Amino acid sequence: MKTENDHKRYFFRVFFGLAALFLTVGAFNYVLDPFEVNARFDFGLPREAVSMKANPQLYKIIQFDREPCPNIILGDSRGNAFAPDVVSGLTGECAFNFSFHGSSPSEARDILKTASGPVVLKNVYMALNFDYMGRNELRDAVAQAEKTADSPFIYYFSIFTARISARNLSDLLRNKEAISTNPPPRSQEEHWRFMLEKRGSLIFRNMTYPNRNLGILKEIKQICDNEGARLVFIIPPTHADFRSLIGKHGLADGFERYKADLASISETADCDYDGELTEDRNNFSDPTHVTKDTMERIAKDVFHKEYNLCRRLSE
Numbered sequence: 001m002k003t004e005n006d007h008k009r010y011f012f013r014v015f016f017g018l019a020a021l022f023l024t025v026g027a028f029n030y031v032l033d034p035f036e037v038n039a040r041f042d043f044g045l046p047r048e049a050v051s052m053k054a055n056p057q058l059y060k061i062i063q064f065d066r067e068p069c070p071n072i073i074l075g076d077s078r079g080n081a082f083a084p085d086v087v088s089g090l091t092g093e094c095a096f097n098f099s100f101h102g103s104s105p106s107e108a109r110d111i112l113k114t115a116s117g118p119v120v121l122k123n124v125y126m127a128l129n130f131d132y133m134g135r136n137e138l139r140d141a142v143a144q145a146e147k148t149a150d151s152p153f154i155y156y157f158s159i160f161t162a163r164i165s166a167r168n169l170s171d172l173l174r175n176k177e178a179i180s181t182n183p184p185p186r187s188q189e190e191h192w193r194f195m196l197e198k199r200g201s202l203i204f205r206n207m208t209y210p211n212r213n214l215g216i217l218k219e220i221k222q223i224c225d226n227e228g229a230r231l232v233f234i235i236p237p238t239h240a241d242f243r244s245l246i247g248k249h250g251l252a253d254g255f256e257r258y259k260a261d262l263a264s265i266s267e268t269a270d271c272d273y274d275g276e277l278t279e280d281r282n283n284f285s286d287p288t289h290v291t292k293d294t295m296e297r298i299a300k301d302v303f304h305k306e307y308n309l310c311r312r313l314s315e
Contacts, residue, residue: 026156032165035062037155045168054164056100057107057145061114065149069094070122070229072115074108074220077101078236078288079127081295090303091123099127104135105213109220110142121229125303126220127236128262129272129288130246130255131200133214134207188286192241195287200245209254214261221265231266234302234310235259237278237294242287263313269302271310 031041034051035058052059071093073082079099087095098111108126115121148154148161155161217233224231246255262268277283283294290298301309 022157025159025162029156029158029161029165032168034161034164034168035059035149035155036066037062037149037152039066044172046171047168050168050171051164054167055145055160057111057142058148060096060098060100060111061142061145061149064096064098064115065118067096068115068119069096070119071095071125072112072121072123073097073099073125073127074103074111075099075127075234076103076132078129078132079103079125079234081236081289081292082125082127082299083296086296086299087125087303090300093122104139105132105216105220107139107142109216109223112220112223114142114146116223116227121224121227124220124224124229124231125234126231127234128217129235129238130209130251130258131203131207131238131288133209133211133258134203136211136213191286196241196245200242200287201249204245204249204251207249207251207254209251209258210261217262217265224266232302233262233266233268235262235268235270235272236298237271237283237290239281239284239287240274240279243272243274243278259313268313269307269310270313271298271302273311277309 030038032043032045033039033041034045034047035055036047036051047059071087071091073079073084073087073095076099080097080101082097082099084095084097087097096115098108098115103111105128108128112121112124148158221231246252259268259270272278277294283290285291298309301307
């Protein structure tokens with residue numbers, strides 16, 4: 001039969017074992033630092049590829065906290081295509097891209113609130129297409145990311161951080177570019193068809209306009225007004241094939257109203273209309289994303305205020 005001392009020894013062994021594990025996790029995360037909170041060690045880890053993909057909100061919040069900038073870009077993957085160095089070259093001012101793949105309007109609003117903390121905003125550019133307005137997710141990903149970024153304890157002792165640290169280290173050691181476990185990508189033609197037949201149809205089949213996202217855009221405008229910041233909505237081009245789905249799903253009137261609503265809220269650059277830009281497939285990598293060269297042409301048009309490719313819709 002175990003004595004009281006035996007129970008005490010067992011308790012202390014468990015306690016110190018857990019404490020050792022806890023400290024090991026903290027040290028592991030501190031040294032590898034997958035989201036660059038302390039940025040003490042580099043090691044050549046593929047942080048931008050691995051960590052930002054795992055949690056783009058956290059990655060970009062930490063980046064912005066380190067180097068805040070009064071000019072930001074919001075949106076999903078189409079907004080993310082506006083490279084900060086290109087925009088900075090056109091405007092002569094710093095630019096920070098706070099867009100990320102799959103972003104919803106509510107997340108863009110939350111990101112804007114986060115960005116308005118460490119710096120007084122000057123210019124806010126928000127890329128949003130009509131299908132972007134069909135995203136009705138009200139997620140708390142930004143709030144969770146901000147909480148993690150603000151708490152070293154949560155960050156360093158998080159199992160999530162440890163998992164991303166391990167993934168960074170694993171990809172570095174394996175040279176992930178040479179050893180890919182992903183299935184072979186679809187051909188461009190297959191991907192084009194998928195974006196039209198699956199993704200586009202799914203979005204528009206379940207979409208109504210106006211919806212609650214219009215109210216969120218008005219909140220974004222109010223935040224900008226409170227900051228004294230200029231807000232510019234950018235409607236990136238989509239290919240005519242994709243835009244034809246809007247009419248097929250009975251949303252043509254909603255599409256026109258959406259543009260009018262944006263213009264009534266704030267300055268709007270409309271690049272998504274019938275014309276050479278949106279009918280030439282060579283300008284696109286898929287029906288909803290333009291090529292890098294085309295995006296740079298659009299950036300020059302919008303950020304340089306030339307408005308040759310896009311149309312300026314008045315507020």
